[in-house]
Amino acid sequence: MLTEIFHIWSDSPALSLAIWLVISITLLYAGRPHGHQLLRSTGRAIYTSLRLVATSIRQLEHRVQERNRDVLLAMGRDAAEKSIEREFQRINTLVDRDLSQYPSLHRKLADTLQKIQDDYHQASGDVLLPPAWSEVMDTISALPTSGDPAVVKVLENIQDAVESSHQQSFKAYQKSANERHKILHAMQPEWRTLNSTMDKVEALLGGLDERTKVIDRHMADYESLRKAEDKAVNALTASSLTQFFIASLVLVIAVFGGIINFHLIALPMSEMVGGASYIGSVRTSDVAALVIIMVEITMGLFLLEALQITRLFPVIGSLDDTMRKRMAIAAFTILVIFASIEASLAYMRDLLALDREALAQSLAGATVAQAQFRWIPSVGQLVLGFILPFALAFVGIPLESFVHSLRTVLGLLLLVVLRTVRLSVRALGGLAHHLSTMLISLYDLLIMIPLSIERAVKWYRKTSVQKIPGDKGDADAAIEEHTGLSADPGTGPGTDVATAHTNRRKTRRSRSSTDDSELDELPLNVSVGKA
Amino acid sequence: MNSYSYVHITRRALVLLAICTALLLHGCSAPEDQRRAAFILIDISGDYASELQQARVLSNYLLANLNSGDSLAIAFIDNSSFTERNVIARATFDHRPSVASQQKRHFQTQVEGFLRKFKVPSHHSDITGGVLLASDYLQEMDAGRKYLFILSDLREDLPPWLDRDLPVKLDSVQVVAVNVKRQRQDNNSPRDYQNRLALWQARVEDNGGQWQLVNDMARLERAWQ
Known part of the structure; x- marks a missing residue:
């Protein structure tokens, strides 16, 4: 069909091709303004639409960003409140434990002080002053001994009496001093007691001071969160991502633990629920083993919730303390029962494996070998079967961190996706714009021969007008030269199109009337820079 | 809240x-029915009686691979194979693995007992009768996957009084010809051997079954899968 159309003009392919080329070029030249308009408007429409889409995505991105920020701040506030509450609880415990003994400590301190005071008073009573007696003795000794013998005798008697009194007083003074020393010696343990009591008080107040500083730090963080500062948001984002990766890692480890647990009890479960029944394409025994593991994990979650270690279920958290305690006991009891069942199943698995191995050896014609130390893996499986449920019970802690941090991570991922889509859409719009420009140039390239003729004609007209001044053509050429517009609007290929071009050109800056003006294109009234 | x-x-x-x-x-x-049922036919005719040890290998292989809920039976092909006396042992394994292991041991003992007591080969080989017996058993089991293992040279030699010109129900049965021994006549004319195999394949496939040939016992696993 196409071949027939191709050869409609002539049987010669070259001639047909030439005719078709001439027809095509002529048609393209005639429809050049329309073609340019079509390409330009299409490119602009695609660009504008995609830019609109990009703007919408940006708004959505802003909303998601705000939502992420709100979620982060809410989580951060919640965490800060919990930290502050915990610190206050610690202070309360500290005060209850240590400061409750403070009255007795104070009483002890007061008693010690009173005793020290009494001792001090006792030690500071009136005593003889030996220096005064010595002066009297010196004065009497210095009296002259060469006078009247009666006087001398009297003086000697006085001296003896004074010396005797001095000796007595000195002894009394020594005795008093010894007593004071004894009292002061007895005060020494009291001072030590006082010192140790004061150390205790200092340690107590120091602990309180440290707690107060921690609370101050938490309060500063909380204040920062309340003000929604960027620093706090960035810190929370980093913290959430860290939590997410750590929690994911621990959950992966828990999954592996679950798989080991599953293989430990799947085979013996077929002894209980049968190995020939299926649910869908899965063995019922496998499903039962999975259910047991899931129930164990659930009991672990309930236990952690009841102990208020995790807060995944607000209903459990809002129960009163007695009820929570009962729930914790119930969950722990069920967990222990399941762990015991698992331990027995694990042991049974070992027996079954042993039996199966013996059968396989028998079927293979080999003699059944008695393995040494066979009890070690048996006991190992028994212990593993008992321990693994408790290990899996703690999966609630990383699960809570994972769930909480997942909100942040998903929000960030959504942001990344939206940003990528927005950039792609914008790039696509720019590409459409440039493609339209390129197609316009290609269009002109196809009809370059008639365009060249047109240029030559214009050049000829221009040069002829310059040669004949005062001619009417001079005015037209002058108009063309300055405005790039033909003086006679009816002479163009289409009057309406020419009028449209004229209107458009009026809005444009004047440009040189070179041949390149034919390739002009309308500038897009859109900004490519900031969206 | x-x-x-x-x-x-x-x-x-x-x-x-x-x-x-x-x-x-x-x-x-x-x-999907995951149960499997397998039937082993052992040819004890004169030409094939020397290959009976392969029956032990095959039955042990199947015993090792079958699980709880699966069924296994073994019978021999002689002058007239469509009788209950041809069945050496049969078992549907219990859903408890420990009981299933006991059943497997018992099955193995029965097969070993038959092989130990076997002395006189049969003059004829009624393969079609054995296939009919196996077909009945497999249809009765109604398992999800059905296998019929034939340990024979596939040379049928019916006594004149037997009428075996009837269709065999082998719908969705995987028929595996194991260790199809080439006889002296086959050496003289290999075309006979090929024709025999082609005849049995056509017969199985015409009756709704699927045909497979395993001459090497080491390749049994592929047939079983």
Whole structure:
């Protein structure tokens, strides 16, 4: 069909091709303004639409960003409140434990002080002053001994009496001093007691001071969160991502633990629920083993919730303390029962494996070998079967961190996706714009021969007008030269199109009337820079 | 938590429950039957009696690979094979693995007993009768996958009084010809051997079965899979 159309003009392919080329070029030249308009408007429409889409995505991105920020701040506030509450609880415990003994400590301190005071008073009573007696003795000794013998005798008697009194007083003074020393010696343990009591008080107040500083730090963080500062948001984002990766890692480890647990009890479960029944394409025994593991994990979650270690279920958290305690006991009891069942199943698995191995050896014609130390893996499986449920019970802690941090991570991922889509859409719009420009140039390239003729004609007209001044053509050429517009609007290929071009050109800056003006294109009234 | 939140949570829980129930029902709606049933036919005719040790290998292999809920039977092909006396042992393994292991041991003992007591080969080989017997057994088991293992040279030599010109129900039965021994006549004319195999293949496939040839016992696993 196409071949027939191709050869409609002539049987010669070259001639047909030439005719078709001439027809095509002529048609393209005639429809050049329309073609340019079509390409330009299409490119602009695609660009504008995609830019609109990009703007919408940006708004959505802003909303998601705000939502992420709100979620982060809410989580951060919640965490800060919990930290502050915990610190206050610690202070309360500290005060209850240590400061409750403070009255007795104070009483002890007061008693010690009173005793020290009494001792001090006792030690500071009136005593003889030996220096005064010595002066009297010196004065009497210095009296002259060469006078009247009666006087001398009297003086000697006085001296003896004074010396005797001095000796007595000195002894009394020594005795008093010894007593004071004894009292002061007895005060020494009291001072030590006082010192140790004061150390205790200092340690107590120091602990309180440290707690107060921690609370101050938490309060500063909380204040920062309340003000929604960027620093706090960035810190929370980093913290959430860290939590997410750590929690994911621990959950992966828990999954592996679950798989080991599953293989430990799947085979013996077929002894209980049968190995020939299926649910869908899965063995019922496998499903039962999975259910047991899931129930164990659930009991672990309930236990952690009841102990208020995790807060995944607000209903459990809002129960009163007695009820929570009962729930914790119930969950722990069920967990222990399941762990015991698992331990027995694990042991049974070992027996079954042993039996199966013996059968396989028998079927293979080999003699059944008695393995040494066979009890070690048996006991190992028994212990593993008992321990693994408790290990899996703690999966609630990383699960809570994972769930909480997942909100942040998903929000960030959504942001990344939206940003990528927005950039792609914008790039696509720019590409459409440039493609339209390129197609316009290609269009002109196809009809370059008639365009060249047109240029030559214009050049000829221009040069002829310059040669004949005062001619009417001079005015037209002058108009063309300055405005790039033909003086006679009816002479163009289409009057309406020419009028449209004229209107458009009026809005444009004047440009040189070179041949390149034919390739002009309308500038897009859109900004490519900031969206 | 206010009543609205409780209502909201209850609705979500109901929706989740409905989805889980739908998934569960979907999973249970068309359960694929995972049970397997296998039947072994041993040719004890004069030309093939020397290959009886292969029966031990095959039965032990199947015993090792069959699980709880699966069925296995073994019978021999002699002058007239469509009788209950031809069945050496049969068992459907219990759903408890420990009991199934005991059944396997018992089955093995029965096969070993037969092989130990066997002395006189049969003059004829009624293969079609054995296939009919196996077909009945496999149809009766109604397992998800059915296998018929034939340990024979596939040279049928019917006594004149037997009428075996009747169709055999082998719908969805995987027929595996194991260790098809080439006889002296086959050496003289290999075309006979090929024709014999082609005849049996056509016969099996015409009756709805699938044909497979395993001459090397080490390749049994491929047939079994």
